[in-house]
């Protein structure tokens with residue numbers, strides 16, 4: 043099965059009130075864990091690659107891993123660039139076979155964000171590639187993009203941005219943030235704002251970044267085995283489900299993959315200190331990714347059986 047684009051995937055998700063998971067991939071075990079979960083749940087998948095992942099693994103390796111996954115499965119799979127920082131990286135990924143790219147100009151002045159998003163759209167559209175843009179700023183650290191505190195997306199500006207930039211989907215800031223420390227007090231998302239953005243952009247797919255839920259079982263497991271991730275807190279699953287039932291068609295998850303793998307690797311090392319075969323600890327880490335992704339697909343995103 044060849045790679046697919048997000049168009050039909052998002053149209054159906056929008057109509058039927060669920061979201062597709064966009065999972066960050068950095069190595070073989072992560073790709074295998076996600077794709078195995080997708081296959082058991084018969085779910086569409088978005089595998090996304092950050093600039094950091096391209097640097098770590100090398101684009102050709104990541105693309106080949108995903109080609110291998112496609113050979114093994116008949117699932118609809120999108121290959122997406124996560125947080126492209128300039129036109130060049132978007133172009134390189136489009137030329138390299140990605141079916142979707144994000145240009146993240148959220149840190150730029152408004153007009154500049156529109157202009158570069160437009161430039162990416164003009165390159166991507168004739169080549170059949172989808173373009174995600176971002177307006178508003180998430181708190182926390184993004185890849186090569188950092189924002190000390192979030193600036194929520196203005197609904198009227200979002201509608202103007204989409205019209206003038208021509209982007210295909212838009213990442214919005216409504217209270218999520220990247221990483222494992224999303225909330226110090228009560229976890230809240232601005233659903234009134236999300237509803238208004240959705241109303242001003244009927245039928246248009248929105249994207250939620252920073253949407254890991256930071257499962258406390260992984261935090262506890264990591265900390266029991268020498269980790270120091272105290273106070274980590276994510277977006278509660280019921281809030282993600284609610285967003286998926288609105289105009290949010292793509293939900294980004296990276297931190298939960300990191301936590302699942304690290305917690306299980308830490309546990310492995312305390313229980314089997316004499317082991318040194320990497321397959322010994324990467325195997326359980328891969329299984330943990332699979333189990334976590336299955337849970338998300340089935341109980342949070344609502345995209346089981348939508349392949």
Ligand code: G3H
Pocket residue numbers: 066092093094095124125183184185186220296297
């Ligand atoms: O939003 C950022 C993603 O979690 C990717 O993180 O740049 O460390 O690969 P990374």
Ligand code: 13P
Pocket residue numbers: 066124125219220221222250251252253254255294295296297298
């Ligand atoms: P998390 O850090 O919440 O997993 O967010 C990932 C993300 O938004 C990738 O673009």
Ligand code: ZN
Pocket residue numbers: 125184220251252294
């Ligand atoms: Zn992100």
